Amino acid sequence: MSDVAPEETRPEGQALIIANHTPVTGQRRRPSGEPPPLPRELNTTAAAWLIGFAGWACVWALVFLFDGPEVWITERDLEWMGPIVDNRQSWLTPSMQKVSEIGTFWATPVVGWVTIIGGLAARRIRHVVLLIVALSLVAFISTVISVQIGRPRPLGVSIIGAWEGFAQPSRPVALFAASVVSAGLTLAPFGRWRRSWFFASAALVAMFGFAQLYVAVDHPTDVLAAATVGVAVTLLVYRLWAPESVFPITYRGGKTAHLDIAGARGAAIRNGLESQLGITATDVQLIGVESSAGSTPLSIATADGSRVFAKLYSRSHLRSDRSYKLFRTLRYGRLEDEQRFSSVRRLIQHEDYMLHVMRRAGIDCMEPMGIVEITPDHEYLLVAEFIQGGREIGEVRVTTSLIDAGLTTVAQMWGAGLAHRDIKPANIMVQGDRLRLIDVAFGEVRPSPWRQAVDLANMMLVLALGSSPELVYERALQHFSEQEIAEAFAASRGVTLPSALRASVKKDGRALLECFRELAPERPMVSIQRWSVRRIGLTLWVTVVTIALLAVFVGSLNDIGLT
């Protein structure tokens, strides 16, 4: 008996599997220990700084445990700084004192606040929070180490600058280094601008460090250790929670949700498609980015000349989804029945599942082709059929048959107990005479009746944009009762419309919502506010946590060097 499934009985697109589980096409299982397509790693520079930090940690441990190293290091320090202090020049001393003073009292607050304001203006809340986290961690580490080591200021020399507390590591140098690195990672685009900023920052930190030695408030090793702590901790914080590949700094405008698909990620996408789905990609392009904010949509050309559609999801999209749902819950209460996803994997599994459920219910949406793991727990690619020749419904004339198809789609969703929850022109594609629903990420099984009613209203609005409300209403009566249509428009208002649909209705100029309400029987408006213990508790919790964090932040401005 043959181990190989006959060619004619194997479903299209499925890899050929033989009895010992070794795939004969590109599809294969990733063995334990083999890295994923895009491993999550610190780059060489960050790793070098972390090794430097670890080196200083060893030195501190030796100094803490034994007397000998402290004596040896202090003797070397005084030898190195001796020539600088002994040769102070009257013309240079005031400048060095000024540099030391500016570095100690002004540099970190100025760089820190410029970064905070610039970051907020560019809507980089995450980077701004990480700046505060980095400064707090650096301040904490510097303080703890300095108290444990208890190193005095340089002995046997005249100190002519400002200082506070113990010397090792130099707290102002550490905070200044952390602030300039944070500023670069928050405001400077990757590449030439960031390199230039880091070179300039290195020069500034070096100048400040030299001034600290000149005025003899720090030893050379105090400055070196502080610069290492400041840079290493900040790089680690940003690399872990705002990696450039996921949260790029750009000033090109447009959606910041879209990931860079060039370089390592582009290669990982190709590699993942080949090894996990057996698809050989020849070209990967962004598609429809202007109407997509919850993922990075891709059009992928394959070796056989066809195309597939893919959506790249990362942790940034997961967090956006969580923030969006928290906002919706605070604003509307339980109506939305929002539950957040715990991981990117769950998020993408949900969309894949919704595609299958919708198709099982007979709804004409894209055929799912599988999920590709790019970085475990961080990035996944949902691959689906590419709607060849498809155009957004807003770009075509809406005929009676398209209106019927759209209304049938909603009726099918109602019948199967489903809701799409994001019906807008960009999510309804017309392919020939077919009306196809895309982007089912917000889809829900057994949604609230309100949500289903809003789906109908939104679909009717979309269809009316390309035709007339009277025609759409007339056709809708073939699928829904007058009461159901009245309920749909009683449940709808500006905020229940996806923002893109709201913009289209506004641009259209016709008062479509009011028009449909006049056509339908009169019905009291459905309240879109639902109060529950959960909503009240959540609102209180968010308010208290926000106020507490702000209060603590304001109270600790001085401790983290921002005043």
Next chain:
Amino acid sequence: MRILWTTWRQRCAQLAVSVFLLALTGGCSVSSSLSAPTCENGQSTLIVAQSVPSAELVPCLTELPRGWTVQTVEITQQGTTIRMDSDRAGTVAAVLWFKESCDTSDAVSLPSDLDGAELFEYIVRITPSFRAQRYYVFPGGCVWWDFDFNADNSAALSIDLGNSLVLVSRDALNENIRDSFIDEEL
């Protein structure tokens, strides 16, 4: 083979968040982290001496009387300030200052209980609450107590606390550095 990668990452995140909150809530404040210059431990005493380089004597504290605790210690190039709380006299009931000079024009001279220093005292009021300054003046420096007690607390508390102050000579500290550390001086 790494199978606990996510768990470790979560632990790292939890640790970072804890340290961040601890740091924000005062853990990274220098003044709340420094310990008072005790006469047994020379670490803080050395930078206290460096805070007033002209002073021939340097303050340190022996064991504080029962009920007194150090709240904050600020040691800078401008001098040293130690704020203390008392379970009876109240929050920041006493502050010990160490500066290059002090104004004793309103104070009266008294026989000093500390060698090498002149004592001056200025009593602002005794009732309903005790408020006074006690100055020790010596070449190149001045150490003084600023007492501000809650109502119904007598001046006797200030005597108890005052007894914990010791003035050590800079020469003795320099000798100690040369003997146990390096051949340099403050």
